[in-house]
Amino acid sequence: MVDPLAEVVSLLRPRAPFSKVVVASAPWAVRRTEMGRPFYFVVLEGSCQLTVDSAAQSDTITLNAGDFALIPAARSFATSSLDRLPPRAGEAVTTPITAIPGGARVGDPEGAVDVRMLVGNCVLGSPDAALLVPLLPHWVHVRGEPRLSTLVQLLADETRTDRPARDIVMARLLEVLLIEALRSTASTAASPGLVRGLSDPKLALALRLMHAKPAASWSVVQLAREAAMSRSAFFARFSRAVGVTPMDYLQAWRMAIAKQLLRQRDVAISEIAERIGYSSVSAFGVAFTRHVGIPPGRYAKGELNET
Known part of the structure; x- marks a missing residue:
């Protein structure tokens, strides 16, 4: 019997060449508007909230260390510390953001870091992406998956070092992480889509x-x-x-x-x-x-x- 998820992922040809490290100090909040591109979050340390907006509703998910979240077609979403309500769509967000090597510092630059994440956009190599992405969930959240946790640890290790070919290794690890998350149907929390149907x-x-x-x-x-x-x-x-x-x-x-x-x-x-x-x-x-x-x-x- 064929594997529908493998067929869809193979046709999509996902890559993850763009990533940055984000560190934040509570209280903080960031809201972003994307052009329907896939966006992912890998929580390396700490915890935060992710709110994903859709036409019908907004879903808020708590992300902890070792978690992976993917929005296959991100348009409007927010991240925030656990001690505040996620900002609503259209709400002004005034949390300071400071550039740091390889990423950004969110919140008080002198405050204690409460979360460290790797975030970025994915690239779908298929010209059929607009047709295939609707078959995927609106969002995917994976936690407690040993194989995925191992990949997150490897990524965290790469972000702390300056080894040769670091960027290439991180891009490949992220691609494997993306596919692993999509196929972890049994332990994946997801909005309606192929992943939930296969579970x-x-x-x-x-x-x-x-x-x-x-x-x-x-x-x-x-x-x-x-x-x-x-x-x-x-x-x-x-x-x-x-x-x-x-x-x-x-x-x-x-x-x-x-x-x-x-x-x-x-x-x-x-x-x-x-x-x-x-x-x-x-x-x-x-x-x-x-x-x-x-x-x-x-x-x-x-x-x-x-x-």
């Missing part, structure tokens, strides 16, 4: 079937039967855990496969349509255009300028 054995079976046989004429009834659930219970549980309906997820995955094949330019559109479950080129073309924004033929010629 549910019945939903995981349905997700693996969709990835293994994208061309099959799946229906909610068939997937519910495979998961040994009623149609209504399966639909509600899948939508709640993954954040989209089963058919919306299936279409997103089919379109990701189609885009990958179209970029190869050596597979006929008719064959691509057949591989992902469309009975005709015209039906595939309508679905692809609606989902991606241009017809498959134009996409194959590289006419879409993706970010």
Whole structure:
């Protein structure tokens, strides 16, 4: 059986070349607005709060030493010390920030350090990132994972030294840490998305079937039967855990496969349509255009300028 998370992560091609060390002294708070880029936090020492904003709500998470947090498409979030309420969106934040070698000092420059973090942006090498990132949770928080804790300790050690090739080693460790966090489904706290869906054995079976046989004429009834659930219970549980309906997820995955094949330019559109479950080129073309924004033929010629 295929591994859906491994397939998505492989297509995303994540890298973590940008990082900086942040040390802070309570009380402190920082609010940031990003352009939908992935943002991560590795807590090396101490504790703090992370608040992730979404259209529906704001989630506040306590991060402790050894924890890893990832926002796959960060737009608005805040970090703060434990002794104050996280700043709300639009609230003015006046905590002083001072540049230090390799990072920033937040709060009173003379105060006791209460948290030390490695933070930064990830880079997704796939031009399909905008299509694939919605399959991931809004945020991921991993704690108590021995393998991940080992990686955090190695990163912490690298930040304190000036060994040869330090930046290369840190970038590679961060890439492994990112993948390890995404696959730690059993012990990962996450908002709705693929990670949470895979942590549910019945939903995981349905997700693996969709990835293994994208061309099959799946229906909610068939997937519910495979998961040994009623149609209504399966639909509600899948939508709640993954954040989209089963058919919306299936279409997103089919379109990701189609885009990958179209970029190869050596597979006929008719064959691509057949591989992902469309009975005709015209039906595939309508679905692809609606989902991606241009017809498959134009996409194959590289006419879409993706970010």
